[in-house]
Amino acid sequence: MDTQNIAQPLGGEPTLPRRQLQSGTELVKRYHIQEVIGVGGMGSVYRARDLHFPNVTKLVAVKEMINMAPDPLVRQTIVQNFEREANLLATLNHPAIPRIYDYFSEDDRSYLVLEFIHGKDLESIINDTNGFLPEEQVLGWGIQLCDVLSFLHNHKPDPIIFRDMKPSNIMINSNGDVILVDFGIAKTFQVGQKGTMIGTEGYSPPEQYRGEATHLADIYALGATLHHALTRRDPRLEPPFSFAERPLRRINSRVSPELEAVINTALQYNPAERFASAADMKDALMGVARKTGALSKITTTSIAPASGIKPIWSFKCEDEVRGTPLLYQGALYIGCYDNNLYALNAADGKFQWKYAADGGIVSRPAIFDGNIFFGSEDQSLHVISARTGKVVWTYHTQAPIHSSPRIAEGHVFIGSDDHHLHAVNLNTGRSVWKFESADEIRSTPLVANDLIYFGNESGDFYAIDFRGTLKWRFQAKRAITSSPVIAGQSLYFSSVDGTLYCLDARNGWAIWRFRLGKGSVSSPAVADNYVFVGAADGFVYGVEAQTGKEVWRFRTEHQVSSSPVVYKDSIYCGSVDRNLYCLEYRTGRQRWKFETQGAITGSPVVFDDIVYIGSNDHQVYALLA
């Protein structure tokens, strides 16, 4: 994984006469500047270490904006605008938007502290690639970009126009997913005449030069970005709005005519002739993907027959597969009751290697820095190299482990039946601290808001800080085996007491409780304004996140211990009735189901339109999503 510039200087931009922060500088006694990772028009971007985590290395990106306005009143307004914008950005919750941790102003500079992204920006990728990028890769990014634009354009109460879509503002992270960086925030610092043009020449549509910026401007700029990515012709070096003079397929004949047509529509001079929305453009790109077979085959029929779904591949282990798989760089890692962790080729299910623990594996492995982490009933946390399957280190607890590891801030956190939550140093495998709870911990810890959240088998739910100090505790009536999820300020988890809980993540107050027909060990999933969870009464539930009101319920024929997984507009969930279900998440309507020969208690993972699931019939399956 390498780290690249978050913002690169553009060809024509003036270099900054301003002094950059030296490495070693400390900002607000908290952020230790390590190095410059990018230079933009308003200041530099630094990689910094957050000193609030003294024992571990938490890296953040610190974006600096230098206030160059001479008039003190204007300067104040700029700072105020910046803070308002930062507050808005902090509320955006989307996987393709970096998280904002903090902001502050010091002297003539304002700083935004955000998630540090391991990856590379698209402009560098274009420049560093010999020849053209493959169509399906660009198509995949295009679809993801439509998704995030659609999220921004549908933001309530006011739509957010990104205004500056271009390759250097798109990061591709180590999973190959897009992250939009450099929101409008920096633009408030642009000193200039009234009506300063915001956006980057070459990518911006004609109307933006007249000061109009609607969501249709973003669609044009996305078209321009995809055009650049597929042709390697930088539009900033060409006359404005001249894409029509550089037909895609004349430059890169491997681009399909269908994709060319979509990009041409996005690049229409007249906004009314472009796609009406990012969602429409996404549909068109999906259409191309379907036609060219780029993204496997995407199921479009609303209800596929119950039978007739053929797995892409399946792999047989020696015992029940109750674990949840992990997908990493083309390989699938999954634990099994036969004590082995298997590494399979995700594309064809071919065996790569296995690693034998001394007990069954029911959890979901985690990955960090090329190493796989997982707990086993042999009481140990195992760390093995993803490439070779050789052990890196092991860490012993005093009882079997059913919890899955969570990696954050340089630590791995894992619960054990020895009643403790263990914090283990990622590199050395040594215990940093242990937090003692009243009972077995089988719930997988969640790390958010600088706190660690988890439940135990006697129904306690804890929030502890990175030093292992209890911040607050909540009591359910029976075991909390389910793992919490967070959305905004709310935490969601289910309990064997038959309740889905929504708690205030800051202080543990119950905001609402939703009665399930029976107890649940299924971990909820959240999407849009919905929470999904399975229960022992055989139902999968869809519940409104803000009110705790039921939206739909879907009956399976047996207990649902599996945790639902959201992918696109569907959820995927297994049942003890042997089936894996795919449901439309807004309505709970079944799209398809796939029957295995045994109960399904593990949870699926979905990536690139393929669902992976283990079953108690000893098999691991890969299915088209």
Added chain:
Amino acid sequence: MFDFFRKLFGGNDNKRAETATTAPLSDQQIQSIVHNQNMQFEIQQLVAATGQSVGKQRDHNEDSLVAITSTMAGKANNVPFGLYIVADGMGGHQYGEVASNAAIRVVAGYIMRKFHSYLFTIPTQQPEESLQEIMESSIKEAHRVVQKDAPGSGTTVTAALVVGEQVTIGHVGDSRAYAIYPAGRVEQITRDHSLVKRLEELGHLNKEEAASFPHRNVLIRALGQGDVLDVDVFTIPFPANGTLMLCSDGLWGVVAEQDILHSLTEAPNLQRACQNMVTAANMAGGPDNISVILVQMVG
């Protein structure tokens, strides 16, 4: 509306108007910038103010309101706690004021009893039920009481329970809760249970038709009316750096959102803001009782 503010602020206003063409920011804006930058309090706490008036055309007040703000700071965690309720007794019915008075007392009493062991006992104990359950039960309890004590009457109720940084809203009728953000955005949080709103939602009325609809006061849900009461209950984050406003239709039906916003931003404090809003409603004719509560979170 501007005339009204000119009257309110008298001589000052002229000076400001003269300088406005050259200065990029008004005095008021500068004040608010300075004010915002200095807002760093150790204790996170709620501040609230209220305003009420019988109006110019009614002879008695059928609105009721409650504002309870508590701060407990010390070694233990300080969780801001506040309870704010506006209820508008139904004018066409007997006992309108009885209904709204019963509603606020029963709702507030029910909620405060549930929180008593958390706020006032050692060791502190959180209520068994969730915040939304407490809110819903309190309003249903008030519904029963109103049906018993003032049969035939009805009232709106809009209640906001603030615990920490979240607000749980309970709502029936056409009083409203708003979030007013520092950038000047005024967002209605509640949905009116009124005939006009319903017809608008169903597409039978457009915006202009709705504005001149003769039966604007007709509610389709009210506390005290009907056997089963359907209460809107939901939880949202407290508007960051903003203001939570609860009011009856004597304010929102008469004073435009922009002028409500103006009353808030022009005022030196929340108390004055409430007075400004009430005055604005009365200046606009004061056709109905007026109630308003403003709440901010500082620190």
